[in-house]
Amino acid sequence: MLLKCLLVLKLITICLSYENEFIVDYYKHKEISRIVGFFCGNTTRMFKLINKFNNLEISAAMPLLTMDFNVEKLKTSYWKIGIILDLRCQNKNFAGFMSETAGHYTYTNLYNWLILGESLDSVLPRLNDSTYSVVTDLVIATPILDGYVLHDVYNPSKYHGGSLNVTELGDWHRSSGLNITLTHSKFNRRANYHGMILRVLTVTQFKPNNTRLEDYLEDYSNKSIDLMSKFVYPLMQHLCDIFNFTMDLSTDFYWDEIAENGSHTGMMGMLNRGFADITGSPGAINQKRFPLGELVMPIWNFRTCFFFLSSPLRSTNELLQPFSTGSWYATGALTILIALILSISLAFEKIDHWIRQYGIALFSTICILCQQGSSVIPNFLTGRLVFLQLLFFSLLIFNYYSACIVSVRLNQPLDKINDSLNELAESNMDIAAERIVYYDYLLETSTDWEVQMLKEKRWSKMSDAKKYLPLEEGLKRITRGGFAYHCDPNRGYPLMEKLFTSEMICRLSEVHLYHPQGLGAWVGHHSPFREIARVGLAKINDMGLRKRQAIRWSARKPICVNVQQTVNSVTFTEIKAAIFLLLLGVMLSLIICLLENIIYNWNTKKRYERDN
Known part of the structure; x- marks a missing residue:
């Protein structure tokens, strides 16, 4: 036993003589420009290591690890930072330090850890893997006779039943330098989650009680109902297939609802409290949502419009228009x-x-x-x-x-208005909307000038009974003209194809309330699945699967087909110039007739007087 301890001590002593060379080679390979090291107090060795880093234009600091060390100093938002931790020291502050670094989420892709230890068995029990994920970049270096052996360590998610994964990364020898044998990208080699449960929370507002949630989300016959959730569901299936997740699907009625006590309920509230890992319905990307979760990436292009029929442009000088x-x-x-x-x-x-x-x-x-x-x-x-x-x-x-x-x-042009809510508010058209939650939400929260003009000039002056109409009734009123109706195009377009004639479809105009914008998939704050979900959804997008699902679930805009040209009746406004010209001619004729009679009578009278 004594001989074994002497051999280990001698091995450590040999390694310490060229350990600085190993550390410098490793961080040169990782291309890290900022280093923080915690060593056993050998000041001379630390100064030599700092000098080696400075010669390579790498900034380095070697503070003492004390009980009052502030882990906040290690926080970084943009630049990667390398952290060296020597666990061979007999420092009682290590346990607290490991716990604090986990609590401050220093195991993301912005941190590159290098832990020096006597052996794996002595290091692994001292790690705090509560906030590890697939992006964790942590390497344990243990000494061998003429160098070090490196092990890559991560945990996909401890709170989801994940276990610590240890894989040999490579080695370093004084004669040959650094040799990395694990060359696959981090996400490729960690892509298998071995059936780990991924809790997906979606929003369904029209699901029948006697229907399974999975069957409802696959129902294509009523695709315009809960359309966005049905669009995201196959994307989540693809994501689970790529990374071998097991989907635990649940549903809520609201995206985000604020209770009387000020707490958030609905999908975003559940996500914020940790009852879900990722949203199965796309959510709006705005400042009010960021305190509730972290955005993965936009996945659905969303817009809503006021629809109305544009009338043919009536010209007041049609008789003069043919010629310049x-x-x-x-x-x-x-x-x-x-x-x-x-x-x-x-x-x-x-x-x-x-x-x-x-x-x-x-x-x-x-x-x-x-x-x-x-x-x-x-x-x-x-x-x-x-x-x-x-x-x-x-x-x-x-x-x-x-x-x-x-x-x-x-070929009369249509009298169209710009895509402007203010112009719509100033028009003489009646307006109404389908009762959808985000319509009132936008009117109440938006600071956009045009939205406020619509609210002040028209919406706030209407009675509640006239504000909202069912979808089919609202679209039927559009066909009568002089009426603008707000709805989601994906719900409105299929009904328009049934209710509108070809001539009406060609006259259909839109004014956006929600201009085209991306709705995103969200995860909870500091979620271990954020980066893997981003990589997976980006891969799904690059392969065209997202576009395919968007085409499949989006409604097609009705196509304008001019099967025959029709002439609209001539209005009084258009022929008033001709009528004015006619009346002017009649009046001029009467005046001339009157003058001729006066002159004739005067000449007759003069001739009579001369003859007599």
């Missing part, structure tokens, strides 16, 4: 020019008065342009050539004008 301003000016100038040429050609027709000559030319030009013909037919070739040219000009102008009018009537 320049075209109208050119047409008017050519009309006057042709009228002048025609009046000159009529000089050969021996018309008794020049006023009558110019009047005939002007009115004939206007009549021909309006496709009304002319009561005067020139006898000479000059006049007939002018008439022929005028007929061709009027034919082209009339065809262009009428074709443009018909084209506009067949």
